[in-house]
Amino acid sequence: MSLYQQLFVAPLFFSFLSACICAWFSFRPSKKKYTQAVSTFFLFASLLATIGSLIHLSPEPLVYEYGGWPSPWGIVFFGDVFSLSFIFLLSVLAIISWVFAFVHVSLLKQSMFFFLLFALYGMILTQDLFNFYVFLEICSIAIYGLLFDRKHPASAWFTFRYLSINTVAASFYLMGLAFVYSSCGSLNMADLSTLIDTHNLTDKIGIFLISLGFCIKIALWPLHDWLTGAYGSSESHTTAFIAGIVTKVFCIFLIRFFFSVLGGAEYASSTANLILIFSCLSVIIAPYLASKQSDARVLLAYSSISQIAYIGIAVGEGSMLAFHAACFQIFHHAIGKTALFFLASVIHKKTGTYEISNWRYWPSTSKWMTGVIVLCLLSFLGIPPLPGFFVKYWLFQSALQSSHFFVIVSITLGSISTLLYVFFIIEQFFEKQDLNDFASTSETKFRISQKICIASLSILMLFLIGAYPYFESWMKIEGFRP
Amino acid sequence: MIDWQHFVCLFSCPLIACILVLIFSKKPNLRDAIPGMASLALLYFLQVMKGQLIQGEVIHWKLIYASNFIVHFNVDPMGLLFAQLAAFLWLCSSIYSVGYLRGGGYKHQTRFASFFSLCIFSTLGVALSSNLITFFIFYELLTLSTYPLVMHLQSQEAKKASRQYLLYTLGAGQLLLIAIIWLQQLGIGPYFGAPGRIYDLVASQPVQLTIIFMLFLIGFGVKAAIFPLHSWLPSAMVAPTPVSALLHAVAVVKSGVFGIGRVMGFIFGSYALQTLHLDILVGGLAAFTILFASVRALSETQMKKILAYSTISQLSYIVLGFAIGTQLSIFGSLFHIVAHAFMKITLFFCAGSIQIQSGQTDVTKMSGYARQMPITFGFFSISALSMIGTPLLVGFISKWSFISGSLSSPKHIIFALVYIVSSLLNIGYFFPIIYRSCFDQIPVGDQIKEGSWKLVLPIFVTGLSVITFGLFPDLIFSFYTLSLRASMGFLS
Numbered sequence: 001m002s003l004y005q006q007l008f009v010a011p012l013f014f015s016f017l018s019a020c021i022c023a024w025f026s027f028r029p030s031k032k033k034y035t036q037a038v039s040t041f042f043l044f045a046s047l048l049a050t051i052g053s054l055i056h057l058s059p060e061p062l063v064y065e066y067g068g069w070p071s072p073w074g075i076v077f078f079g080d081v082f083s084l085s086f087i088f089l090l091s092v093l094a095i096i097s098w099v100f101a102f103v104h105v106s107l108l109k110q111s112m113f114f115f116l117l118f119a120l121y122g123m124i125l126t127q128d129l130f131n132f133y134v135f136l137e138i139c140s141i142a143i144y145g146l147l148f149d150r151k152h153p154a155s156a157w158f159t160f161r162y163l164s165i166n167t168v169a170a171s172f173y174l175m176g177l178a179f180v181y182s183s184c185g186s187l188n189m190a191d192l193s194t195l196i197d198t199h200n201l202t203d204k205i206g207i208f209l210i211s212l213g214f215c216i217k218i219a220l221w222p223l224h225d226w227l228t229g230a231y232g233s234s235e236s237h238t239t240a241f242i243a244g245i246v247t248k249v250f251c252i253f254l255i256r257f258f259f260s261v262l263g264g265a266e267y268a269s270s271t272a273n274l275i276l277i278f279s280c281l282s283v284i285i286a287p288y289l290a291s292k293q294s295d296a297r298v299l300l301a302y303s304s305i306s307q308i309a310y311i312g313i314a315v316g317e318g319s320m321l322a323f324h325a326a327c328f329q330i331f332h333h334a335i336g337k338t339a340l341f342f343l344a345s346v347i348h349k350k351t352g353t354y355e356i357s358n359w360r361y362w363p364s365t366s367k368w369m370t371g372v373i374v375l376c377l378l379s380f381l382g383i384p385p386l387p388g389f390f391v392k393y394w395l396f397q398s399a400l401q402s403s404h405f406f407v408i409v410s411i412t413l414g415s416i417s418t419l420l421y422v423f424f425i426i427e428q429f430f431e432k433q434d435l436n437d438f439a440s441t442s443e444t445k446f447r448i449s450q451k452i453c454i455a456s457l458s459i460l461m462l463f464l465i466g467a468y469p470y471f472e473s474w475m476k477i478e479g480f481r482p
Numbered sequence: 483m484i485d486w487q488h489f490v491c492l493f494s495c496p497l498i499a500c501i502l503v504l505i506f507s508k509k510p511n512l513r514d515a516i517p518g519m520a521s522l523a524l525l526y527f528l529q530v531m532k533g534q535l536i537q538g539e540v541i542h543w544k545l546i547y548a549s550n551f552i553v554h555f556n557v558d559p560m561g562l563l564f565a566q567l568a569a570f571l572w573l574c575s576s577i578y579s580v581g582y583l584r585g586g587g588y589k590h591q592t593r594f595a596s597f598f599s600l601c602i603f604s605t606l607g608v609a610l611s612s613n614l615i616t617f618f619i620f621y622e623l624l625t626l627s628t629y630p631l632v633m634h635l636q637s638q639e640a641k642k643a644s645r646q647y648l649l650y651t652l653g654a655g656q657l658l659l660i661a662i663i664w665l666q667q668l669g670i671g672p673y674f675g676a677p678g679r680i681y682d683l684v685a686s687q688p689v690q691l692t693i694i695f696m697l698f699l700i701g702f703g704v705k706a707a708i709f710p711l712h713s714w715l716p717s718a719m720v721a722p723t724p725v726s727a728l729l730h731a732v733a734v735v736k737s738g739v740f741g742i743g744r745v746m747g748f749i750f751g752s753y754a755l756q757t758l759h760l761d762i763l764v765g766g767l768a769a770f771t772i773l774f775a776s777v778r779a780l781s782e783t784q785m786k787k788i789l790a791y792s793t794i795s796q797l798s799y800i801v802l803g804f805a806i807g808t809q810l811s812i813f814g815s816l817f818h819i820v821a822h823a824f825m826k827i828t829l830f831f832c833a834g835s836i837q838i839q840s841g842q843t844d845v846t847k848m849s850g851y852a853r854q855m856p857i858t859f860g861f862f863s864i865s866a867l868s869m870i871g872t873p874l875l876v877g878f879i880s881k882w883s884f885i886s887g888s889l890s891s892p893k894h895i896i897f898a899l900v901y902i903v904s905s906l907l908n909i910g911y912f913f914p915i916i917y918r919s920c921f922d923q924i925p926v927g928d929q930i931k932e933g934s935w936k937l938v939l940p941i942f943v944t945g946l947s948v949i950t951f952g953l954f955p956d957l958i959f960s961f962y963t964l965s966l967r968a969s970m971g972f973l974s
Contacts, residue, residue, distance in 0.1 A: 378626070381652075383623075383626060384615075384623075385619050390551070392659070393659070393663070396659065397550065397663055397666075397667070400660075400663055400667045401667065412656045415652075415653075416653050416656070419648060419652055419653070423645065423648055426629075427633075430641070431636070432636065468546075468548060469546055472549060
């Protein structure tokens with residue numbers, strides 16, 4: 001096995017190493033400078049490793065057998081176009097969030113960040129469903145550590161609720177695994193895709209429980225309450241990374257499970273239809289709830305729920321077009337939502353609150369950052385030719401092909417209710433400004449690193465527009481039977 | 483020039499203007515001169531293009547070509563007609579808006595000018611797109627770039643109007659998208675003028691085609707202000723007058739009408755429409771809108787509201803012309819896009835001038851103003867007369883074609899009556915204004931005078947165009963030839 005073929009698991013190793021180093025040195029804060037340098041090096045090394053393995057990716061997917069144990073018995077990491085593309089996205093967003101926020105937090109939180117990163121890399125790469133469960137739990141605990149904020153007593157309750165509900169979700173997943181394992185005798189994804197029988201009742205229950213767990217994890221309405229609470233009570237520069245990528249990784253699993261393991265939604269029609277229906281409801285209801293919020297963080301959390309529900313619709317649709325829509329939506333929403341949470345934290349530093357009415361100071365603070373906000377929001381709304389439009393375009397095509405007219409109706413209604421919160425925010429830019437009041441609090445200047453982070457996110461967003469024509473031929477998944 | 487260079491030159495004019503306006507926001511004089519210069523450049527490039535088109539060259543530019551998503555521009559007579567119109571009136575209104583905004587002491591002039599240029603950019607895209615998807619992109623962009631202009635005053639009323647505007651137009655945009663994708667699924671389009679399988683589908687899928695057409699009608703009908711989707715237009719009059727003049731009388735609403743024309747003429751064709759009896763449906767709706775809006779205009783006293791309702795009824799003239807479907811009536815519709823633009827922009831310019839000079843917006847209180855503002859009211863009267871359809875003025879040409887077009891189609895003879903009744907109603911709401919301003923006594927203490935040259939010159943130019951194009955409809959821009967050619971290009 002050549003080095004290039006093993007390169008794709010390097011991020012996993014690097015992030016674990018950084019996490020351990022940060023945790024070790026958290027007792028010696030004076031050494032923070034050195035650990036920061038090492039961590040930064042590892043982050044960039046992960047990105048380079050990902051790019052390297054993407055460049056050398058042949059049609060045959062890369063396989064790494066942990067400890068040399070072959071596939072059905074040992075744990076196997078799997079690098080195909082699908083997973084490596086998202087590893088790339090994750091690495092880029094990790095670097096940006098590191099530069100923007102996590103460089104400045106305490107060493108213990110930094111170690112939590114790297115543990116989270118480790119878990120996310122693992123969840124994308126692993127081929128073993130039980131190994132996935134281990135990463136899932138590491139992820140929950142790391143997020144708990146990141147969101148918990150000693151200074152805000154409210155966050156204790158909300159983060160605890162986050163942890164407990166996520167544990168419930170993970171338990172559903174574990175129960176589902178038990179059912180699947182009892183009938184198939186394997187937990188390897190490639191193995192399962194041939195063994196699983198979607199007409200068998202035991203397997204059906206297993207699939208249902210796994211899906212239920214993930215519907216809680218991706219916060220479909222009406223199982224969303226924990227998410228808005230947790231995001232709404234913590235600092236938004238740390239939330240940015242979590243909102244941007246963590247829920248997407250769960251979506252990536254759902255996509256892999258439904259498209260690759262089950263081989264398309266029609267093989268699991270009852271569960272897929274349930275996901276489809278609840279996603280349709282989320283798409284309509286969540287944006288409406290968002291438009292009623294006054295706290296920017298909660299508003300953005302509701303917006304996340306509605307945007308992720310588009311991925312749910314795609315999973316429920318289960319066609320090739322829907323698969324592309326889901327993948328594109330993950331890219332577009334991860335980038336856009338991270339940017340918006342960063343911007344929310346910037347204006348919070350300046351004005352001291354997260355009130356959405358404070359966003360009226362944006363035009364006088366920074367013109368181009370206002371532009372970035374508008375860009376992201378309009379993309380969520382699905383204005384052509386921004387990335388969000390293509391997602392809708394694919395979904396409409398897929399729904400018309402399968403004659404799912406209620407999907408068309410709900411996406412249309414969803415767009416109209418998205419209009420409510422998008423222009424609720426944009427209207428703030430036209431509000432009258434009390435500049436005297438603002439001048440006293442605007443002492444803090446932007447750091448240049450913050451500017452670079454936000455600018456690079458918006459460039460990535462624009463880059464997605466150009467990537468659209470190549471996306472259909474680029475993005476593939478193993479095992480999908482259209 | 484190579485084809486793509488043509489298009490890059492065209493699109494860069496308003497786009498560069500928009501960027502330069504933002505850069506020179508601190509130097510008001512330079513900033514305000516930029517849109518005018520850009521529009522002159524744009525007019526020049528369009529003239530070059532027109533020369534090539536008339537010689538029979540095909541000019542097109544494929545920008546993006548992905549499996550189902552095609553961004554492709556193309557010059558045809560109908561598009562060029564609209565593009566030239568927008569470019570020429572941009573020149574007039576860019577001068578006018580400087581006079582208006584400075585005279586009225588408006589804030590945020592940089593934002594105004596930059597978004598105004600962006601609107602022209604999107605209008606250009608709408609005019610030159612060769613397929614429905616490209617059309618849709620620019621159609622939505624047009625909606626969004628008008629939003630800050632409707633919101634310009636930042637008052638509570640402006641907020642309400644802009645919300646209504648967005649809800650109507652973006653909501654309709656969704657239906658449009660569904661219709662476009664649905665058509666693709668049936669194997670039609672997205673190119674304009676590719677008859678494709680429509681003839682087979684009329685027989686095999688009449689219900690689906692009817693639903694798709696209805697979606698298109700709602701999607702474009704919002705901007706074309708067809709009853710009952712018209713109510714955003716009178717509310718959007720809260721925007722500064724140059725916005726109402728160029729956008730709500732020319733660019734935005736005309737792009738809706740333009741879209742209806744494209745879909746009826748270049749996607750469905752008159753055979754499909756008549757077999758499915760959609761021509762009667764559209765014609766009936768348009769006829770009702772014409773009469774309804776004219777009657778509503780009678781009961782209004784606010785100048786801009788009257789003009790808004792007049793716009794609604796005039797837009798439906800065009801839609802009705804498309805629905806009748808004879809070559810004469812289609813020619814009338816296309817020419818009326820131009821004719822109505824000149825008349826209505828003059829009327830709006832006059833209304834804005836009066837408002838800036840006297841602060842008066844109520845038509846019942848404009849007694850005797852004509853004697854103090856002779857140029858403004860002179861051109862106001864000429865445009866009103868043209869609106870009614872007086873011979874030798876530009877409105878006469880299209881009205882003549884409308885009426886003779888509907889008389890030549892036995893199924894649609896009744897619609898000729900609508901045009902005539904509407905003309906009478908036009909007299910009903912325009913003549914009292916003219917009469918009162920000319921012959922009533924001036925209230926004591928009202929001292930007003932003509933505005934600055936920046937306000938008067940555009941009125942003069944557009945007002946004179948109403949007369950000139952009535953006498954020589956083919957002058958410079960070849961509006962007559964282009965409409966004639968475009969009407970021949972409609973699928974029959």
